[in-house]
Amino acid sequence: MADNCILIRYGEIFLKGGNRSFFESLLKKNIKEALNGLKFELGLSRARYYVSGYGTDDENEILNRLKRVFGIHSLSVCGKIETDLEKISALLCERFDKSGRFRVSVNRADNKIKKSSTEIAGYLGAELLKARGDSISVDLKNFDYEINADIRENGYTYLFYEKIPGAGGLPVGSSGNGLLLLSGGIDSPVAGYMALRRGMRVHAAHFFSFPYTSVQAKEKAADLAKILRSYAAEPTLFFIMFTGIQEAIYEKCPNEYLITIMRRMMVRIADRLCAEHGFDAIITGENLGQVASQTIESLTSTGAVTDKPILRPLICFDKSEIIAAAKKIGTYDTSVLPFEDCCTVFLPKNPIIRPRLKAVEELEKALNVNELVEQAVSEMTEVVKI
Ligand code: ATP
Ligand code: MG
Numbered sequence: 001m002a003d004n005c006i007l008i009r010y011g012e013i014f015l016k017g018g019n020r021s022f023f024e025s026l027l028k029k030n031i032k033e034a035l036n037g038l039k040f041e042l043g044l045s046r047a048r049y050y051v052s053g054y055g056t057d058d059e060n061e062i063l064n065r066l067k068r069v070f071g072i073h074s075l076s077v078c079g080k081i082e083t084d085l086e087k088i089s090a091l092l093c094e095r096f097d098k099s100g101r102f103r104v105s106v107n108r109a110d111n112k113i114k115k116s117s118t119e120i121a122g123y124l125g126a127e128l129l130k131a132r133g134d135s136i137s138v139d140l141k142n143f144d145y146e147i148n149a150d151i152r153e154n155g156y157t158y159l160f161y162e163k164i165p166g167a168g169g170l171p172v173g174s175s176g177n178g179l180l181l182l183s184g185g186i187d188s189p190v191a192g193y194m195a196l197r198r199g200m201r202v203h204a205a206h207f208f209s210f211p212y213t214s215v216q217a218k219e220k221a222a223d224l225a226k227i228l229r230s231y232a233a234e235p236t237l238f239f240i241m242f243t244g245i246q247e248a249i250y251e252k253c254p255n256e257y258l259i260t261i262m263r264r265m266m267v268r269i270a271d272r273l274c275a276e277h278g279f280d281a282i283i284t285g286e287n288l289g290q291v292a293s294q295t296i297e298s299l300t301s302t303g304a305v306t307d308k309p310i311l312r313p314l315i316c317f318d319k320s321e322i323i324a325a326a327k328k329i330g331t332y333d334t335s336v337l338p339f340e341d342c343c344t345v346f347l348p349k350n351p352i353i354r355p356r357l358k359a360v361e362e363l364e365k366a367l368n369v370n371e372l373v374e375q376a377v378s379e380m381t382e383v384v385k386i
Helices: 011-034 056-066 085-095 117-135 187-197 215-229 243-252 255-277 296-303 319-329 357-366 369-378
Strands: 003-009 041-045 048-052 074-082 100-108 136-138 145-151 156-160 177-181 201-208 236-241 281-283 383-385
Touching: 003 056, 003 156, 011 041, 011 048, 011 056, 056 074, 074 085, 085 117, 085 145, 085 156, 100 117, 117 136, 117 145, 177 187, 177 255, 187 201, 187 215, 187 281, 187 319, 201 215, 201 255, 215 236, 236 255, 236 369, 243 255, 243 369, 255 281, 255 296, 255 357, 255 369, 296 357
Parallel strands: 100 136, 100 145, 177 201, 177 281, 201 236
Antiparallel strands: 003 048, 003 074, 041 048, 074 156, 145 156, 236 383
16 A cells, blocks of 8 residues: 655755754754644655655645745655555556656665666656556656656655745754844835745834824734744744834934934844844845935944844845745735834935934934833833744
8 A cells, every 4th residue: 555745855954064963853843843733744764854644635734834844945745655666666557647758767775676777767667658558658858747766775665756846945943033123014024034934033023103003003013923923933023112212203303314213213122122032133124225214324324223133135136026025925915905104104204315324323312212212122011922
């Protein structure tokens, strides 16, 4: 009897030399978390994972969940059969239901079958041709399907003909912890996704401005965080009331510097949260030149208030590329819901495009910066495990 199993290949982890076992065990943990609630077994053999022992009805669900696990390069559904030429051939003829040009490739890790890999491939191809007649043909170069017979050292052979692309990247947890500044817009969720994909565990902070912004604006941020959560478990979402800070800036600083100073306050609070929770970096959806607050001078002045690295994964993307990515990862439809953000509420008419750091620092002396930061952090009542 043949069983199905899912073969998981994990790309880049290979490159990590001495750290390999660390990456492997992290990926294993993340796969198990992703498949939580389903019945399955997970085995590791020669740099591949095999998911087996699941119910046929769960196969698609397992595949869909695995497609979101970072660190997985590709997936194949395999028929698993005892290594015996007749049995392999029978399974192949039973399972392979495509028409067109094909080739058979054999990869052998044991020599229980006393033939060369090429001979085995030739035999299996000939048997399949016999069984299927005119609907298929062999073409070693221009094939539509490559049927792979992976003869493993455990006495079993794995047959598959499809490689489903995985999410790529590195296992979440391998690149430390980051705090994403998550607005309700299109960009920041994509930035969070990209940091996740490179193995960073992404927590999120959202600034809101009751009563200027609505409950829905907060819910939107929470919904976006939930979509990100579907790629990796356990992030924390911080909600920070920003109204007092915005009003203070509005009152005490020149209007054209509003956004610049607001951004610096956001980063200061983020920096404080990083210190408190041991996060290693701040992540934003900023993009070079997109708006006045994202010119190189503006980014310089925003970055000057923290010693933490600010990761800006979208820095050199075009908006059309960011939108395409947002659609692909599933955040776009939520991002375009029309709820106002705390920044748009206090938007100056003529924001400064090239703020000089010295000038900004001078203007901020009108504020009691430390007190404002402490107050925002101490009043932070809502910390949501999502
Ligand atoms: P998006 O809002 O999708 O990030 P945007 O082009 O509207 O894109 P800005 O409003 O200029 O960007 O904000 C730049 C960055 O500052 C955002 O990408 C986000 O990281 C951070 N940010 C802005 N508003 C907020 C907010 N209310 N809460 C948390 N972070 C925010
Ligand atoms: Mg925004």
